[in-house]
Amino acid sequence: MSKLIKEFCAENYTDIPLAIHQGANRIELCDNLAVGGTTPSTGVIEEALSYAGEKHIPVMVMIRPRKGDFIYNDIELKIMHTDLIEAKKLGVDGVVFGCLTPSGWLDEEALETLIEASEGLEITFHMAFDQIPKEMQFTAIDWLVEHGVSRILTHGGPLSTPIEENIAHLAELIHYANQRLTILPGGGITYQNAEEIANKLGIHEVHGSNIVKLD
Template sequence: MIKEFCAENFTDIPRAIHAGAKRIELCDNLAVGGTTPSTGVIEETLNYAGEKGIPVMTMIRPRGGDFIYNDTELKIMHTDLIEAKKIGTDGVVFGCLTPSGWLDEEALELLIETAEGLQITFHMAFDAILPSRQFEAIDWLADHGVTRILTHGGPSGTPISANIVRLKELIAYAKNRLIILPGAGINAENVAEIVTALGVNEAHGTKIVKITD
């Protein structure tokens, strides 16, 4: 099983890897759901995790709040993605939507093209897409080479256990064209139960492994 540890900065990464994290999602500012970490943090994380054979997915998100970005914000994301790729990140994590709640196809095409050769995770912006259009979104993202979708399977704040049925539907629909990565509310205590219920072998969380001092 791949436990993806969501890290706010470098501080907890050595202990998280020691505790069994097999992949790192690297962010800053988790209080707003994660934003792009600094170049220095990316570099040190890649150096450390690389020695341990642990891949790093770098968050590309210019601010907290919604996932509707203007041209300046997209330019920032594009530059940050280029820099993260140059430093050697294994993958990137992003998501862009339109005001109507659909994928911002133009923005995503630019970022996906720039990320060529990297793993791509479409993050929890997916959960802000109307449920009636989420299958369509899976089709679009799979067709454009996205590696995985990080999703809670329902509105934020709902327990992950309440979203098992929906997550199973998403996983069944994706049919291994891309990975549905469950997250938010998954911790070291319930991860085995959740992945077994869903029949998946990857899960994501800030508490996915038990970090001890």
């Protein structure tokens, strides 16, 4: 198996140097991890890019204006668009976002606007994916592939469930995606179980805020 990419979910800058030292080889940068992550400040992005860049570690920045659901109004989408453009100007490697409709489907119009603004960057569709009804997730993968999304961050089920209970569904998603994009498991993956889960699923990328040992 090729080297496992351990994407460290960083709340602000504080733990990034230690995480990289401990083996994190990609950073998802956000603020407010207690609510699932929101957009970090410009200053945080600048410092994270400066440090990670010296170590040749890519940085993906969360674009999310608030806690709660992923159904955004026009003003919230305008905020996201502005934040995304600013992050791009700073030189981020990728962005992380997700938008849904009240029915639980992809907000195609909002996503098309953000994807267009993300040209040249890697795009991760975040765990909003887990709010899509399971029977519609395969069609969602097709749509995201067609629109150039690089990866989908997913727990494979409700976050309240242990990730081990979701291995079967994650395997179905990985099989269906068929390397057209990367299914990136997260939520409950730690430095203690990352290798085992990666081996079970036959994958090369895992995600978590505890993906490397920090103490």
